[in-house]
Amino acid sequence: MTGVARQRWAVVFIFAFNGLLFGVWAGRIPAIKETFSLDSSSLGVLLLVLAGGAIVSFPVAGMLSEKLGVQKLTTICAWGYGPALVTVSLASSLPTLAAALFLFGMLHGAMDVAMNGWGAKVERRLCRSVMPFFHAMFSLGAGIGATTGYFAVRLEISTFTHFSSISVLGAALTLAAIGKPQDERPRPTTANQGASRFEWPPLTLLLVGLVAFSVSMGEGAMADWSAVFLKASTGTSEAQAALGYAAFSAAMVATRLAGSRIVTSLGPALTTRLSGGIACAGLFLTVSSSTLGVSLIGFSLVGIGYAVVMPLVFARAANDERIQPGHAIAAVSTLAYGGMLLGPPLVGFVASFAGLHSAFLMLALLALLAVLLAPKLAVHTPSYGNTTHTSPDLEPENRARRSATRAE
Structure with a gap:
């Protein structure tokens, strides 16, 4: 197995591990809610604390990625990620629970920056798109983690035993796959930029x-x-209403598994343009339907549309020639998490005075924004089979990478 092939499998494991522990946490949220007698608003605040920890870690992780190298930083995060999750199960009061979730969010966010930087580095060496597949492994790991929560509840396993056992097993497999971190040198940029300070993105x-x-x-x-939305628009039962997110998630994972081939065939800009259009169409279909079956088709289309955009965004950021990859990924991660945080309350705000259908139409307009900005994802990206998808200035570098990959 060549060096780049070993690194590819290492990144597969780290994405799956990152998703696994996050899924384990998500699957036991009801148990945490019951243990601390949390109402919905209190739980919402704690979830904001977790996300806040991630956002705080992004710029720090961006700087450390350039100073230590993405593989070494990923390894450090992998060592701390499991213990951070275990501290959540050990919390005995709301303040300690908040502190534990902030720490867990920090490790999750720092690993997110590092592993996406590492994945983009592997992608450059392979000279083909693999980031969608890596992100599919995160989704798969999250699904497995959430499933272990179901069995843990059925078997009456405590959160401490559940969190610690999955953390130890997942970390052992992941650290074995990572191996010994290699010495890395930051990729030079066209500007004179230091790796240890904040860089404002272009x-x-x-x-x-x-x-x-x-x-x-x-x-x-x-x-x-x-x-x-499903319960209100189709009058379906609470159990059937849960199928909306299940359809969305299943479609997203399936599309990410095929995403590398799609991007290789179409290029990042056209893929993003089509993705935004499909998501917009899915949202319009969902809003215009009053039946469960058609609405589920709409949610599936939304999952297909959203699936590969985020992997392409991270790949584009890591390949920007004007800023160090770690800082670039940290910048787009901050905006991504900001959107994730703002989305649910903004939908609720719009729904409160204009209705839930109008709120979902707002999401459709945002999907169209991705269509309009799709060309921005074509600049300075690695070669995805057809060199017409890349900047001409990078083609000599891409040819050198392809030759180096074949020589391994």
Whole structure:
């Protein structure tokens, strides 16, 4: 197995591990809610604390990615991620629970920046799109983690035993796959930029981040409002209403598994344009339907539309020639998490005075924003089979990478 192939499998494991522990936490939220007698508003505040920890970690992780290297930072995060989750199960009061969730959010966010930087580095060496597949592994890991929560509840396993056992097993497999971190040198940029200070992203990258913001707003809204929307618009039962998010998630995972081939065939800009259009069509279909079956088709189309945009955003950020990859990924991650946080309450705000259908139409307009900004994702991206999808300035570098990959 060549060096780049080993690194590819290592990144697969780290994405799955990151999703696994996050899914484990998500699957036991009801148990945490019951243990601390939390109402919906209190739980919402705690979830904001967790997301706040992630957002705080992004710029720090961006700087450390350039100073230590993405593989070393990923390894450090992998060592701390499990213990951070276990501290959540050990919390005995609301303040300690909030502190534990903030720490868990920080490790989750830092690993998110590092592993996306590492994934983009592997993608450059392979000279083909693999980021959608990596993100599919995160979704798969999250699904497995949430499923372990179901069995843990059925078997009456405590959160401490559940969190610690999955953390140890997942970390052992992941750290074995990562192996010994290699010495890495930061990729030079066209500007004289230091790796240990904050870098303000260029305008083009901010527009790429705006694509992440618009898509992540929709993702957050799907998680919190899909069941409510189905129940209100189709009059379905509470159990059947949960199928909306299930259809959305299943379609997203399936599309991400096929996403690398799609991007290789179409290129990042056209893929993003089609993705935004499909998501918009799915939202319009959902809003215009009053039957469960058609609405589920609409949610599935939204999942297909959102699936590969975020992996492309991270790949685009990591390949910007004007800013270090760690800082670039941190910038778009901040906008992505901001959208994820803002989406659910904004939908609720719009729904309160204009109705839930209008709120979902707002998400459709945001999907169209991704269509309009799709060309921004074509600049300075690695070669995805057809070199016409890349900047001409990078083609000599891409040829050198392809030759180096074949030589391994």
